[in-house]
Amino acid sequence: xxxxxxxxxxxxxDFAAMGETVSNVEKWGAxxxxxxxxxxxxxxxxxxxMPMIKAIRPYxxxxxxxxxxxxxxxxxxxxxxxxxxxxxxxxxEASKDPRGTLLKIKNKGVKCGLVINPDKDFSLVRDHMDxxxxxxxxxxxxxxxxxxxxxxxxxxxxxxxxxIKKTGRNILLELDxxxxxxxxxxxxxxxxxxxxxxxxxxxxxxxAAAIKVMRG
Numbered sequence: 069x070x071x072x073x074x075x076x077x078x079x080x081x082d083f084a085a086m087g088e089t090v091s092n093v094e095k096w097g098a099x100x101x102x103x104x105x106x107x108x109x110x111x112x113x114x115x116x117x118m119p120m121i122k123a124i125r126p127y128x129x130x131x132x133x134x135x136x137x138x139x140x141x142x143x144x145x146x147x148x149x150x151x152x153x154x155x156x157x158x159x160x161e162a163s164k165d166p167r168g169t170l171l172k173i174k175n176k177g178v179k180c181g182l183v184i185n186p187d188k189d190f191s192l193v194r195d196h197m198d199x200x201x202x203x204x205x206x207x208x209x210x211x212x213x214x215x216x217x218x219x220x221x222x223x224x225x226x227x228x229x230x231x232i233k234k235t236g237r238n239i240l241l242e243l244d245x246x247x248x249x250x251x252x253x254x255x256x257x258x259x260x261x262x263x264x265x266x267x268x269x270x271x272x273x274x275x276a277a278a279i280k281v282m283r284g
Contacts, residue, residue, distance in 0.1 A: 070256040070257060070284060071256065071283055071284045072252070072255070072256045072260055072261050072262060072263050072282070072283060072284060073099035073100060073240075073261065073262045073263070073283070074097075074098050074099055074100075074262075074263050074265055074269070074279045074282050074283050075098065075099060075100035075101065075102040075133050075242070075262055075263065075264045075265070076093050076096075076098050076101065076102060076264075076265055076266060076269040076270065076279070077102040077103075077104055077213065077244075077264050077265070077266030077269075078090065078093070078101060078102065078103055078104075078124075078266075079102075079104045079115060079213045079266050080213050080214070080266035080267050080269070080270040080271070081093075081270055086120065086123070086124055087123070087124060087126075087127040088127075090124045090127040090128045090130075091127045091128060092275070093128065093130065093269075094128045094129065094130050095276075096269070096275040096276040096279050097276050097279050097280065097283075098130060098269070098279055099130065099131075099262075099283075100130055100131045100132070100133040100154075100155070100262065101124070101128060101130050101131070101132050101133060102133045102135065102244070102264045102266070103116075103120070103121060103124075103132055103133065103134045103135065103153075104135050104137065104210075104213075105117060105134060105135065105136045105137060105138060105148075106137045106138070106210075106211065107137065107138040107139060109138070109139045110137050110138050110139050110159065110162050111137045111210050111211035112211050113211045113212055117144075118144070118147050118148055118150075118151045119151075121134060121148060121151040121152055121153055122151040122152055124152075125151065125152030131154030131155060132152055132153050132154050132155070133154065133155045133157075133242075133262075133264075134148050134153040134154075134155060134156050134157070135157050135158075135183060135204065135244065136148070136156065136157065136158040136159075136162075137159065137162075137183075137210050137211070138158070138162065139162050140162065140163065140164065141158035141159075141162060141163050141169055142163055142164065142165055142168065142169040142172065145158070145169055145172050145173050145176075146172055146173075146176055149173060149176035149177075149178040150176070153178055154178065154179060155178070155179045155180070155181060155201065155202055156173045156178055156179075156180055156181070157180070157181035157182060157183050157202060157204050157242075158181075158182065158183060159182070159183045159184075159185065159210075160182050160183075160192045160193065160196075161188070161192065166182065166196060167195070167196055167199065170182075170196060170199045170200065171199070174199065179201035179202060180199065180200060180201055180202070181200050181201055181202030181203055181204055181240075181242075182196060182200055182203055182204070183203075183204040183205075183206060183210075183244075184203065184204070184205050184206065184224065184228075185206045185209060185210065186206055186207070186208070186209060186218045186220065186221050186224070187209075189224070189227075190224075190227055190228060190231060194231075197231065197232075197235050197237070197239070198235070198237075200239055201239060201240065202239065202240040202241075202242055202262070203228055203232070203239060203240070203241055203242070204242040204243075204244050204264075205221060205224050205225055205228060205241070205242070205243050205244070205260075206221070206244055206245050207221050207243050207244060207245035207246035207247065208244075208245030208246050210244075210245070213266045213267055214266070214267045215245060215246060216246055217245065217246025217247070217248075217251065218245075218246065221243075222254075222258060225241070225243065225255065225258040225259060225260060226258055226259070228241055228259075229241055229258060229259025229260075230259075232259075240261050240262050241259055241260050241261050241262070242260070242261070242262035242263075242264060243255050243260045243262070243263055243264065244264040245264065247263045247264060247265045247268055247282065248265075248268045249268060249272070249278055249281045249282055252265075252281065252282040252283075252284065253284060256284050263282050263283075265278075265279070265282055268282065269282075
């Protein structure tokens with residue numbers, strides 16, 4: 069059976085004790101810490117920014133997987149890198165210069181990636197497959213945690229998995245939104261290599277067991 073890395077989203081964690089939350093994610097056996105950054109413009113919600121990334125960095129050795137749901141990410145990506153991000157991903161339609169923004173991240177020695185919403189297609193990332201280290205497929209429309217998976221995204225996963233194979237590059241395929249213990253195996257079989265699991269981790273009675281099930 070195929071395995072995947074598990075990246076609990078701290079959007080579902082305790083904001084009053086985020087250092088402890090991040091430490092717990094590592095203790096539970098997760099592979100990455102997913103950080104959802106929202107600006108209230110690209111998506112209808114506001115979460116946190118660079119100071120939060122800098123504040124939680126000392127609390128875990130796990131990679132910080134920073135997903136920017138913000139307008140003009142090119143203005144901020146370098147600061148997120150400096151704050152301690154291990155991966156910085158963003159939505160290409162939110163940027164005036166997606167390729168230049170990817171290069172800014174890579175020039176900081178940080179892994180870069182692009183995010184595709186459920187209603188977008190592969191064309192948004194096609195010209196950047198030579199640069200990206202990760203492609204993130206949204207299983208829900210971004211902005212809020214705890215949403216149910218949109219089944220039509222299965223086809224997006226299949227398409228992107230095949231396109232990644234064609235490149236011969238080790239590009240991670242991450243699914244963000246709607247992941248549960250019950251559907252994780254399906255996503256792994258479709259080619260997902262990183263599962264973002266916020267509610268599925270933090271609301272589980274046994275967090276470590278939930279992560280183990282989702283990893284496969």
